[in-house]
Amino acid sequence: MTKTDVAEPGEALEPLSKNRDFTLLWLGAGVSVLGSRVSSTAFPLLILWQGGSIASAGLVAFAAQLPNLVVQLPAGALVDRWDRRRVMLACDLGAGLAMAGVVAALLLGHLWIPLLMLAAFVEGSAMIFYRLAERAAVRNVVRPEHLSTALSRNEARGQASGLLGSPLGSGLFTLLPWLPFLVSLAGRALACFSLLAIRTEFQQARKPTGERNLRAEIGAGMVWLWNQRFLRAAISLVAGSNLVFQATNLAVVLIIKQNDGSPMELGVVSVVGGLGGVLGAMSGGWWLARLPASRIVLGAVVVWTALVPMILLSPNPVVLGALSAGIAAVGATTNLAAGVYLTKVCPDEMQGRAISVASLLSSGTNSLGAVAAGFALAHAGLTTTIGVATGFMALLALIAAVSPAVRSGREPLK
Structure with a gap:
């Protein structure tokens, strides 16, 4: 059973809130993403407050982001082949086992950087498969008239998970260093039950095919996205921006620590910043209906x-949080614009591949940015690192202003 049929003229269209299966999918994925945010917040705190170095924190962040480079593309093709519900269940189980390993090691009194890197890599890989499967499933669980609203709620859910996950991870870490990872494990278990309760199929019926070629399937996704002129340009700009944000994220942690701050103060930054992301996602539909995509990306x-250089102005957690809020609000609207556009124009059988290619191009730089930021902050210092990051972002703004491909996205996204 799917819900992709358009409502007949005169037929009453139930509100999205009455869609039981979407609600279960939304809540289950939310719990799973929340678990990931809790553990990802705890990783750098565990290293920095248990005797590790900023360089070690950068290595673990590198391992967490590395799947964006090496797993993203094959994951998209495999999600298009496999049953999406089973993929999501397997991801929750795999990430749960990784968190269980971290909990066991910490209870035994060990802080092994290689183990933390492995756990971060497994969790990052699982979240890639999970995110691709869920994004592709949404259009089969809701009616076309509700697609933009559903994706907007998903974006708001992701931002809210960051809002809740970061302070929750910091608070749990303050109580017991292994507690955030145990909570992350519990969240994955709850998400599995939610997935099992959904009745709707997560994909349309597939036509029988002969021998499958993974490389050719990935190539088809690349070709499709390359032919989308505006998406190609927008994703490239977001990729460069994400490289900068890896430096600012680690810089905020370092600023708090150098000013004798605590993990809870870092949680305040995350809360205020997360509120900005939620507001940006909730208001995204309003902006998308009134501004062309080109102006959203350039803006x-x-x-x-x-905003990037302003993080050097004050170590006050509220000030840092306000700056993070502005960055996150703009990012949420931009993500929503790209997500709605891609989901509407891409065929169902290619959703996983198209999203994976877009994600690789937009966030694949995160892994390199994380390790580069860690070593830059350790050796070049805070001011120099942020100065270089600001200059690079200004270059991206100039490119966006003169790019014909960016200007081609003139139509409002409704």
């Missing part, structure tokens, strides 16, 4: 250029 990089 995003211009605003980011102005």
